[in-house]
Amino acid sequence: MVARKSGELRALFLSLDRDADGRISAAELRECMRATLGEDVPAGEAEALVASADADGDGLLCEAEFLELAQQAAWAGDAAEEDDELRIRALREAFGMYEMEGQGCITPASLGRMLGRLGAERGAGECRAMICRFDLDGDGVLSFDEFKIMMS
Numbered sequence: 001m002v003a004r005k006s007g008e009l010r011a012l013f014l015s016l017d018r019d020a021d022g023r024i025s026a027a028e029l030r031e032c033m034r035a036t037l038g039e040d041v042p043a044g045e046a047e048a049l050v051a052s053a054d055a056d057g058d059g060l061l062c063e064a065e066f067l068e069l070a071q072q073a074a075w076a077g078d079a080a081e082e083d084d085e086l087r088i089r090a091l092r093e094a095f096g097m098y099e100m101e102g103q104g105c106i107t108p109a110s111l112g113r114m115l116g117r118l119g120a121e122r123g124a125g126e127c128r129a130m131i132c133r134f135d136l137d138g139d140g141v142l143s144f145d146e147f148k149i150m151m152s
Helices: 002-016 026-037 043-053 063-098 108-117 124-132 144-151
Strands: none
Touching: 002 026, 002 063, 026 043, 043 063, 063 108, 063 144, 108 124
16 A cells, blocks of 8 residues: 555656656646646745755755655645544534434424523424524434534
């Protein structure tokens, strides 16, 4: 797996190195990002990105520096995924507190019971109205996906 990734990164490096000098400039990085991602990165951002991994200070990325930068980006992506997983887990736990009837959804009755436990008593009509605001499919209850939207 690592060897395959490293081969893919080497091929990417070679494709970015438009002038085949063994180094990637900020301009080459910008050009590639525009062509592959459709993203027009400002020159200053591309230069800052290159500078962040430019170990020898020549303003260019050699293959080793590029691989280090790619590894850092992968780690940042992994950390973001972990944050998302933690957020989803916390939302599922919160959803489970409101979804007390084992139906896989929050009903007006289960919402009312939980709000009562939290000291925020609400009548059945108020609970229906609260659910209605986020009930995207109109079934009168909140699914987990609707709950996620409500909490975001």
